[in-house]
Amino acid sequence: MEAILIEFRKISSKPVKAIILTHFHTDHITGANAIIEAEKATSNETIEIYAHETTEDLMFGFSDTYEIGLSRGVRMLGSLIPKIDNFRTGAGIGPELLINTDSELIIPKPTITYVRHKSFCVAGVEFELIHTPGETNDQTTVWLPKLQTALPGDNFYKTFPNLYTIRGSPARSAKQWYRSLDRVRELKAEYLVGSHTRPVIGKEVVAGTLLIYRDAIKYVHDQTLRLLNKGYTATEIIQVLRLPDKVRDHPHLQEHYGTVAWSIRGIFTNYLGWFSGDPKDLHPMTDKERASRLVRLVRRSRFSNTSAALTILREAQSSHKRSMKKYKKMGRHIIADDKWALELAEYLRDINAVKGSHANTAKQIRISSLRALGSEEISPNGRSYYLTYAAELETGLSLRRVKSVRAFVINSSSVRTVLGMLSSKVNGLECQCKNYSIGLDYSDIKESYLVTLRNSVCDVFSPIPHDTALDAHLKTTMSTYKSMMAEEKDLDMEVSLGNVEILQGSVRIYKNFLDCFDSVNST
Incomplete structure (x- = not known):
């Protein structure tokens, strides 16, 4: 200074x-x-x-x-x-x-x-x-x-x-x-x-x-x-x-x-927070333990005639079998072996390294290792997470809200909240070169909104600024609009019934605008 x-x-x-x-x-x-x-x-x-x-x-x-x-x-x-x-x-x-x-x-x-x-x-x-x-x-x-x-x-x-x-x-x-x-x-x-x-x-x-x-x-x-x-x-x-x-x-x-x-x-x-959502990160292996196992795996692989992927798969099998053997004998798993088996099986999945029966074997190792880790977990939260994840892998269980529940949330929300949902629904770079300014009037609540899209970023304003050049301008009721966003009503049908009025632009322009987003009623 x-x-x-x-x-x-x-x-x-x-x-x-x-x-x-x-x-x-x-x-x-x-x-x-x-x-x-x-x-x-x-x-x-x-x-x-x-x-x-x-x-x-x-x-x-x-x-x-x-x-x-x-x-x-x-x-x-x-x-x-x-x-x-x-x-x-x-x-x-x-x-x-x-x-x-x-x-x-x-x-x-x-x-x-x-x-x-x-x-x-x-x-x-x-x-x-x-x-x-x-x-x-x-x-x-x-x-x-x-x-x-x-x-x-x-x-x-x-x-x-x-x-x-x-x-x-x-x-x-x-x-x-x-x-x-x-x-x-x-x-x-x-x-x-x-x-x-x-x-x-x-x-x-x-x-x-x-x-x-x-x-x-x-x-x-x-x-x-x-x-x-x-x-x-x-x-x-x-x-x-x-x-x-x-x-x-x-x-x-x-x-x-x-x-x-x-x-x-x-x-x-x-x-x-810190947790990635991947169960292997709930109680990750220490760097020292992982490094030690990697060194042993590389040393053994020098004497193997199989591919690298099959060597990894066999190591995962061997590690999980040791844990299962102790469980059958002592009633407790070897947690470190199951962590290692889970990691290796996930590596194979991440790089799509094995096919057919080998891919199924890797999947079964993941499922069984998750259940073993769950059974040894003291925290009910962690135990349930491991076991539920295993069930998702095994049965294809979906934890996503069903469409009718998402529709209920949309219909129960304010118009401002529903329009705000669009910000995190922009379809990446799909419309990065397109700019839109859409006006929306809701006659029953006497509110108007401007929704813009620029640089793949969506913003919502209310009321519509007087000097805004709109690409499309629609007039409807709050309930009709939310029902359309919930995919319970069809835009073309509502226009033909007179429930949606096009004040400026066209239905096609508005549909092109919506094509830049994932559906609000989707994950």
């Missing part, structure tokens, strides 16, 4: 009257003391420090994990990597973090705080502080209305957002983040000044950049939600989720800091 002050004094000799902390992260607070000490040399005036009401608690709450956070943070930001050309590529959102394991940090305490949105005037400068939780829960956007300038802290920088930081912290809420960016968009700024990368200049450029940035976050959030509800694990979602081309290629969304894969894991964890 001392070096920055030297440069600052080259363009202004005016005294510093206030400091604004946009959030509690170390790189945004520890420079404040240098400013305060420099000003003391020329003035006895107190410099007020502005921040959100939660910032101080978060500053010191961070101390709970400070030791491991520092170690992982130094690794993540490369503070100790030698500065060699073509070797060290910076810290993602800046050249380098000038903090390491021997840094002594002085943390300033805020003196003036706010809650949601508050206006101030200091030294003739009018500014507003707006609570916009995103990268942190205390994130503040500073709005300078006379200069038409927004400073969004770390909610925006020229890289894909860091929805989960590998230095370690709870995953950030993607939903909070894109909603906060919507608040910044409402300011209609001429200048957007992020904390780490160059300003964005021009009202239209700022609006377009913020729009695609929030769309990127919402797309990853909504598609992760869509796929986890279909039963995908986080790893499986990462394998299939791809950004729309326009989003992927945007210069502000390159993965120089945050990544799509880490974001997916963070979102998955926020909704479902």
Whole structure:
């Protein structure tokens, strides 16, 4: 900060009257003391420090994990990597973090705080502080209305957002983040000044950049939600989720800091916690145990004339048989052997490595190992999970809600809730190049809604803004519309009966719009 002050004094000799902390992260607070000490040399005036009401608690709450956070943070930001050309590529959102394991940090305490949105005037400068939780829960956007300038802290920088930081912290809420960016968009700024990368200049450029940035976050959030509800694990979602081309290629969304894969894991964890849903992950083998068994398997495979897949299958059989043998003799399974058998059988399934009778053998090993693990599980929750999963494999048992139950939920929900369901039903990249603005009027409740699709992201607004150019505009009743979304009534039939009126566009346009989504009454 001392070096920055030297440069600052080259363009202004005016005294510093206030400091604004946009959030509690170390790189945004520890420079404040240098400013305060420099000003003391020329003035006895107190410099007020502005921040959100939660910032101080978060500053010191961070101390709970400070030791491991520092170690992982130094690794993540490369503070100790030698500065060699073509070797060290910076810290993602800046050249380098000038903090390491021997840094002594002085943390300033805020003196003036706010809650949601508050206006101030200091030294003739009018500014507003707006609570916009995103990268942190205390994130503040500073709005300078006379200069038409927004400073969004770390909610925006020229890289894909860091929805989960590998230095370690709870995953950030993607939903909070894109909603906060919507608040910044409402300011209609001429200048957007992020904390780490160059300003964005021009009202239209700022609006377009913020729009695609929030769309990127919402797309990853909504598609992760869509796929986890279909039963995908986080790893499986990462394998299939791809950004729309326009989003992927945007210069502000390159993965120089945050990544799509880490974001997916963070979102998955926020909704479902640490458990993947795969029963082998309930009580996973230790890395040491797995490594030891792999070494023994590789050693034995050197003397085998069978394929790698059959070698793995025989190892799974052998491991499970040892467990079953002990059960028959002692009434207890060898849990480690059943875990190993289950893992190996799942490897064969994952890569579709065996066919016919061998595939059936692998499946039977999975079923029997799950039952063995269930029988040894003390927790009723874990026991039931193992045994139910085994029944699903053996009988094809489905745990999905039946269509009539989903229809009941749709018909019992508000129109806003039903329309909100569309966000996590967008059919991936199917309509990434199509834009729709659909108007929906409900005559019985006297409400109107705008549903948009852009960059494979669906948004819902009410009422319909007056200046919206609609591709299609329908008028009906709430009950008729919900019955159609529940697939109990047919759109064409309701139009012919006069229960749905086409005010603008056509039925075909509306159907094309719906084709971009999975059915609301589907898993």
